[in-house]
Amino acid sequence: MSDVVISAAGLRKSFPLPHGLIDRISGKVPLAVHALNDVSFTLHRGETLGIVGESGCGKSTLARCLVRLHELDQGEIHFEGTDVASLSGPARRAFNRRVQMIFQDPYSSLNPRMTVRVILTEALSVHAMRPAVEIPARIAELLDLVRLPQDSADRYPHEFSGGQRQRIGIARALAVEPEILVADELVSALDVSVQAQVVNLLLDLQQRLDLTVLFVAHDLRLVRHISHRVAVMYLGKIVEIGPTEALFAASQHPYTRALLAAAPELDPSKRSRKIAAKGELPSPIHPPKGCLFNTRCPHAFDRCYAERPQLTDRSVGHQAACHLTNFDPKDSLK
Amino acid sequence: MRAVLDVRNLTTRFSTPTGALVAVNDVSFSLREREILGLVGESGSGKSVTLRSLIRLLPSIASQSGEVIWQGHDILKMSPKEVRAVRGGQISMIFQEPTTALNPVLPIGLQIDENLRAHTTLSHRERLNRARELMDLVGIPEAARRLAEYPHQFSGGMKQRAMIAIALASNPRLLLADEPTTALDVTIQDQILKLILDLRDELAMSVIFVTHDLGVVAATCDRMAVMYAGRIVETGTIADVFARPMHAYTRGLLGSVPRVGTERSPLMSIEGTPPGLSSIPRGCAFHPRCDFATNVCRVSQPVTETVEPEHDVACHNSLAVLEAGSPVQ
Numbered sequence: 001m002s003d004v005v006i007s008a009a010g011l012r013k014s015f016p017l018p019h020g021l022i023d024r025i026s027g028k029v030p031l032a033v034h035a036l037n038d039v040s041f042t043l044h045r046g047e048t049l050g051i052v053g054e055s056g057c058g059k060s061t062l063a064r065c066l067v068r069l070h071e072l073d074q075g076e077i078h079f080e081g082t083d084v085a086s087l088s089g090p091a092r093r094a095f096n097r098r099v100q101m102i103f104q105d106p107y108s109s110l111n112p113r114m115t116v117r118v119i120l121t122e123a124l125s126v127h128a129m130r131p132a133v134e135i136p137a138r139i140a141e142l143l144d145l146v147r148l149p150q151d152s153a154d155r156y157p158h159e160f161s162g163g164q165r166q167r168i169g170i171a172r173a174l175a176v177e178p179e180i181l182v183a184d185e186l187v188s189a190l191d192v193s194v195q196a197q198v199v200n201l202l203l204d205l206q207q208r209l210d211l212t213v214l215f216v217a218h219d220l221r222l223v224r225h226i227s228h229r230v231a232v233m234y235l236g237k238i239v240e241i242g243p244t245e246a247l248f249a250a251s252q253h254p255y256t257r258a259l260l261a262a263a264p265e266l267d268p269s270k271r272s273r274k275i276a277a278k279g280e281l282p283s284p285i286h287p288p289k290g291c292l293f294n295t296r297c298p299h300a301f302d303r304c305y306a307e308r309p310q311l312t313d314r315s316v317g318h319q320a321a322c323h324l325t326n327f328d329p330k331d332s333l334k
Numbered sequence: 335m336r337a338v339l340d341v342r343n344l345t346t347r348f349s350t351p352t353g354a355l356v357a358v359n360d361v362s363f364s365l366r367e368r369e370i371l372g373l374v375g376e377s378g379s380g381k382s383v384t385l386r387s388l389i390r391l392l393p394s395i396a397s398q399s400g401e402v403i404w405q406g407h408d409i410l411k412m413s414p415k416e417v418r419a420v421r422g423g424q425i426s427m428i429f430q431e432p433t434t435a436l437n438p439v440l441p442i443g444l445q446i447d448e449n450l451r452a453h454t455t456l457s458h459r460e461r462l463n464r465a466r467e468l469m470d471l472v473g474i475p476e477a478a479r480r481l482a483e484y485p486h487q488f489s490g491g492m493k494q495r496a497m498i499a500i501a502l503a504s505n506p507r508l509l510l511a512d513e514p515t516t517a518l519d520v521t522i523q524d525q526i527l528k529l530i531l532d533l534r535d536e537l538a539m540s541v542i543f544v545t546h547d548l549g550v551v552a553a554t555c556d557r558m559a560v561m562y563a564g565r566i567v568e569t570g571t572i573a574d575v576f577a578r579p580m581h582a583y584t585r586g587l588l589g590s591v592p593r594v595g596t597e598r599s600p601l602m603s604i605e606g607t608p609p610g611l612s613s614i615p616r617g618c619a620f621h622p623r624c625d626f627a628t629n630v631c632r633v634s635q636p637v638t639e640t641v642e643p644e645h646d647v648a649c650h651n652s653l654a655v656l657e658a659g660s661p662v663q
């Protein structure tokens with residue numbers, strides 16, 4: 001496998017809930033949302049790693065921790081072998097430039113009072129990417145790269161459609177020549193036909209610019225299409241990670257299997273009336289003891305309520321956190 | 335099977351300070367008993383306005399024309415009192431965002447009771463029993479306790495179930511569902527879709543299901559109608575439309591969805607974006623984005639034709655599209 005650019009080990013992050021005076025006087029224990037519960041993974045140069053899971057499982061928290069928008073409670077993130085928490089001064093600025101995040105909401109992440117030219121000039125200047133005289137040419141190049149017409153430069157964000165705004169966000173991220181893109185629900189807010197345009201653009205840019213991508217999304221079909229490898233999260237933990245093909249064709253965790261079965265098939269002849277997963281997500285404030293999935297798992301047995309399963313190897317590069325180790329790949333998922 | 339609902343040339347206009355906007359344009363379709371019709375299209379194509387037009391749930395700036403024949407009577411010609419009796423009675427609607435549709439200051443039980451009182455002749459005791467039955471029917475456990483709870487004590491999926499329970503209180507013959515699962519997680523969406531299928535079977539209802547997710551359509555509906563810029567451009571059975579799309583827009587939509595076996599290759603996609611209501615192109619509204627467009631498309635609006643049995647399309651080049659084949663086969 002190609003070289004590791006980012007490795008994350010034992011990441012934990014929780015958000016304390018408001019703990020008022022009355023709570024304190026009455027001796028209530030402060031509560032917290034456990035958004036990341038011991039997350040470890042590696043990101044290899046040039047690959048796309050997809051992160052999927054249902055709402056609230058910690059995908060955005062993970063993405064934000066990675067670009068240091070959140071401080072970790074525990075765990076370490078290494079970038080090219082160096083602990084990013086130890087970076088300061090120029091090294092920290094270099095990290096900030098080389099790892100760029102693109103946000104879900106193209107409307108709120110662009111300043112409405114700035115033209116595209118000003119937005120891009122600002123990005124280019126912050127990291128002193130180009131001498132002032134070269135900036136106009138670079139802006140033209142960037143617009144070309146994300147396939148926006150050249151006259152876009154002097155227009156404001158509100159004059160663009162959702163898909164075009166998402167391209168402005170991508171152009172801004174690319175302006176600083178990053179090596180790693182962290183894309184959080186990049187296309188979730190877009191219509192399918194426009195979604196496809198942005199997906200095609202991302203695939204093309206990745207190849208041309210040799211980008212490494214962390215692609216966070218809740219849409220399984222999309223993640224499968226884009227990713228070389230996929231990690232499935234549940235209640236703040238990676239429950240399965242592996243090469244896309246292996247993970248989808250021979251998933252080794254009951255939750256992955258439930259997600260796959262629940263995603264409606266595009267083929268009308270493959271209908272099923274069987275419910276993929278019963279019950280609902282447990283509260284991230286009081287996650288279950290033992291396996292986090294034990295409240296919904298059709299296979300749960302004694303050990304699942306007592307001991308939390310850790311990720312173990314299932315095949316090359318494919319790990320799952322489940323006490324069961326025998327899932328027949330031929331076993332129908334529906 | 336006979337049609338329970340027959341919509342003919344339905345048109346809905348909004349008069350705005352800058353002129354009249356046509357949000358629903360000459361829409362015709364029919365719905366049979368027990369049938370689930372999927373209404374698909376991208377954002378702004380007019381799906382919600384169409385659904386609301388059927389029961390005249392529109393702002394005062396809207397005007398309507400055409401016919402909405404429900405059990406032999408034209409809803410558009412009914413008096414306000416008659417419409418109110420049908421709406422929430424024989425025809426119920428559920429919305430995308432249960433949070434905004436539920437009353438936050440009333441317990442769920444009371445909200446079900448309100449509907450039972452308005453549309454049935456049950457006694458107090460009977461209504462209480464019926465409310466419990468409805469909660470069971472939609473899969474909310476511990477019905478007795480939960481009837482006393484408020485919407486904020488329910489999860490997203492449970493709120494949607496409660497919405498459905500309220501909608502079912504009147505024993506509707508037709509359920510209008512506007513993206514009822516779009517805001518939900520995929521495993522919860524799966525539960526709600528299967529609940530709707532079960533209810534259709536048990537209660538012999540018809541359903542119009544609005545969604546922009548073609549997977550949801552493939553998994554739940556019997557027939558589908560594809561909307562673009564306020565018009566229905568293609569109608570047919572699910573199997574026919576997926577296997578033999580005849581409108582270039584339908585074909586493009588199908589090709590935009592990632593599918594197994596094409597990983598990391600470019601998706602078909604459709605260039606450009608859907609038009610705004612104030613700038614709908616002349617001729618076929620889709621022509622600026624269409625790979626199949628010819629000169630006639632730029633000047634004349636295609637009429638809807640029945641090209642194959644039960645398969646209607648409004649496209650000048652439907653045969654070329656058909657020949658190009660389905661991207662999902």
Ligand SMILES: Nc1ncnc2c1ncn2[C@@H]1O[C@H](COP(=O)(O)OP(=O)(O)OP(=O)(O)O)[C@@H](O)[C@H]1O
Nearest residue numbers: 015033035054055056057058059060061062218284
């Ligand atoms: N700033 C914050 N303060 C308090 N709680 C937070 C904060 N950010 C996230 N959380 C909580 O942490 C958990 C994980 O949230 P996160 O946004 O990472 O989920 P997600 O997987 O991105 O979900 P979605 O698919 O809805 O975007 C959730 O329970 C969320 O409510």
Ligand SMILES: Nc1ncnc2c1ncn2[C@@H]1O[C@H](COP(=O)(O)OP(=O)(O)OP(=O)(O)O)[C@@H](O)[C@H]1O
Nearest residue numbers: 348357376377378379380381382383384393546611
């Ligand atoms: N009250 C209104 N006044 C003016 N225009 C309106 C009004 N309500 C809706 N529209 C317009 O009518 C068109 C159709 O809207 P509609 O809500 O039916 O779209 P939709 O297909 O349901 O889209 P979505 O998938 O985003 O829900 C849109 O262009 C919308 O802006």
Ligand code: SF4
Nearest residue numbers: 291294297304322323
């Ligand atoms: S560990 Fe047990 S409960 Fe968890 S997923 Fe595996 S079988 Fe199910």
Ligand SMILES: [Mg+2]
Nearest residue numbers: 059060061185
């Ligand atoms: Mg998120």
Ligand SMILES: [Mg+2]
Nearest residue numbers: 381382383512
């Ligand atoms: Mg709508």
